[in-house]
Amino acid sequence: GPQVGIDQGITVALALSDATMREHGPWLTSGQREHLRRLEKKSARQRRTRPPGRLTSKRLARTYNQIAKARATAKRRAVDWQHQTTTELADTFSVIKVEDLKIKNMVRSARGTIENPGRNVAHKAGLNRSIAGEAWDRTVTLLEYKTRDRGGQVVKVPAPGTSQTCHQCGHRDAANRDKTRFACLNPDCGWVGHADTNAAININNADGTPVSGRGDLGATRSAKRQPPRAA
Numbered sequence: 001g002p003q004v005g006i007d008q009g010i011t012v013a014l015a016l017s018d019a020t021m022r023e024h025g026p027w028l029t030s031g032q033r034e035h036l037r038r039l040e041k042k043s044a045r046q047r048r049t050r051p052p053g054r055l056t057s058k059r060l061a062r063t064y065n066q067i068a069k070a071r072a073t074a075k076r077r078a079v080d081w082q083h084q085t086t087t088e089l090a091d092t093f094s095v096i097k098v099e100d101l102k103i104k105n106m107v108r109s110a111r112g113t114i115e116n117p118g119r120n121v122a123h124k125a126g127l128n129r130s131i132a133g134e135a136w137d138r139t140v141t142l143l144e145y146k147t148r149d150r151g152g153q154v155v156k157v158p159a160p161g162t163s164q165t166c167h168q169c170g171h172r173d174a175a176n177r178d179k180t181r182f183a184c185l186n187p188d189c190g191w192v193g194h195a196d197t198n199a200a201i202n203i204n205n206a207d208g209t210p211v212s213g214r215g216d217l218g219a220t221r222s223a224k225r226q227p228p229r230a231a
């Protein structure tokens with residue numbers, strides 16, 4: 001099968017080096033998100049009014065359970081989507097190259113810096129951010145064992161600057177990219193396209209290390225279902 005590079009975008013879930021995208025809608029309906037928001041406010045209020053030194057009240061514990069249930073619904077939908085998507089990718093491609101990045105880098109890129117504010121920061125807030133933070137690692141784990149089952153492999157590439165470098169001419173400049181649009185500033189090149197597609201092509205072109213499938217989904221099952229208790 002063919003080879004592909006995949007970039008985890010900020011505004012799209014997955015961008016492929018063949019210029020296609022794999023996207024999804026929100027994990028919760030607007031009604032469910034509002035319900036969750038109210039529960040979170042309620043738990044904050046219940047924590048505040050709890051007498052000092054007391055253990056978690058039954059009312060607060062019940063609210064935590066309701067919050068955990070809503071988050072579990074969102075997570076279940078995210079995992080379902082990831083299973084479907086990674087199966088399709090593993091069926092289609094025999095070599096899948098991904099950027100070897102750590103979750104904290106991703107969250108930082110969502111937040112951005114003063115020079116380079118993150119894209120779609122509000123979208124990444126709260127629940128979405130926590131799901132997105134877990135999501136990449138899980139996507140890679142799923143890809144590893146699904147490609148291995150089919151005789152393919154995942155290759156992790158250390159790829160600094162993939163989002164700033166033009167895949168066509170190699171010109172690297174942070175100003176090449178404006179949010180989701182990449183427009184190469186090299187006058188002899190001038191490639192224009194989706195920034196995440198450009199990054200995915202760079203990943204596809206980079207040298208990397210094949211990783212063997214971990215073949216174990218234990219890590220994806222250990223999600224924290226309870227909000228942390230107040231000290």
Ligand SMILES: [Zn+2]
Nearest residue numbers: 166169184189
């Ligand atoms: Zn260029």
